[in-house]
Amino acid sequence: MSLQLGDTVPDFTQASSMGEISFHEWIGDSWAILFSHPADYTPVCTTELGAVARLKSEFEKRNVKVIALSVDDVESHQGWIKDINETQNTTVNYPILADGDRKVSDLYGMIHPNSLATLTVRSVFIIDPAKKLRLTLTYPASTGRNFAEILRVIDSLQLTDNYQVATPVNWKDGEDCVIVPSIKDPAELKQKFPKGYTEVKSYLRMTPQPNR
Numbered sequence: 001m002s003l004q005l006g007d008t009v010p011d012f013t014q015a016s017s018m019g020e021i022s023f024h025e026w027i028g029d030s031w032a033i034l035f036s037h038p039a040d041y042t043p044v045c046t047t048e049l050g051a052v053a054r055l056k057s058e059f060e061k062r063n064v065k066v067i068a069l070s071v072d073d074v075e076s077h078q079g080w081i082k083d084i085n086e087t088q089n090t091t092v093n094y095p096i097l098a099d100g101d102r103k104v105s106d107l108y109g110m111i112h113p114n115s116l117a118t119l120t121v122r123s124v125f126i127i128d129p130a131k132k133l134r135l136t137l138t139y140p141a142s143t144g145r146n147f148a149e150i151l152r153v154i155d156s157l158q159l160t161d162n163y164q165v166a167t168p169v170n171w172k173d174g175e176d177c178v179i180v181p182s183i184k185d186p187a188e189l190k191q192k193f194p195k196g197y198t199e200v201k202s203y204l205r206m207t208p209q210p211n212r
């Protein structure tokens with residue numbers, strides 16, 4: 001069965017462009033984004049990996065480690081990283097797993113044979129410090145992902161974990177949030193949301209973003 005939200009993600013040890021990685025140990029107390037791409041030396045992937053490198057400070061601010069994967073080997077990754085650095089005005093500053101034996105791709109269901117026979121599709125896994133799966137995305141090979149959206153989801157997940165708010169449609173950092181339905185006690189509402197809240201309906205309570 002495929003991985004589901006809330007599952008503990010599978011651990012593995014695999015080679016990477018920065019040496020062997022034991023995944024759970026590598027995550028440590030951070031959040032993690034594991035993302036796969038179809039192959040080295042491909043155009044869309046080149047732009048994606050460059051964009052992720054340029055977002056380094058955004059990931060660090062959120063205590064997130066990033067790690068890419070493709071089914072090519074370490075030597076291929078090393079050569080391709082030089083091209084990414086050269087063409088995308090950046091320095092790739094995170095590991096790329098070399099999953100030549102498909103160990104990780106199979107564990108995480110990253111190969112969708114009816115789409116791409118032996119290559120990984122564009123999967124994204126957001127994993128929290130408890131190693132629980134918090135988001136999955138699957139994009140086709142021909143569509144580059146939007147990493148601003150992935151950062152937005154991290155912000156939303158961390159707000160939920162830290163402040164018991166959810167985020168409404170098209171929410172952007174700084175906008176009002178939704179109080180989770182499980183909080184009903186007026187004293188608790190007052191204590192947890194000192195900026196106040198607006199009750200649009202009994203089940204729809206909006207509050208200013210708590211960490212702003």
Ligand code: BEZ
Binds near residue numbers: 043
């Ligand atoms: C790319 O990364 O550019 C790509 C890879 C596989 C199929 C189509 C595009």
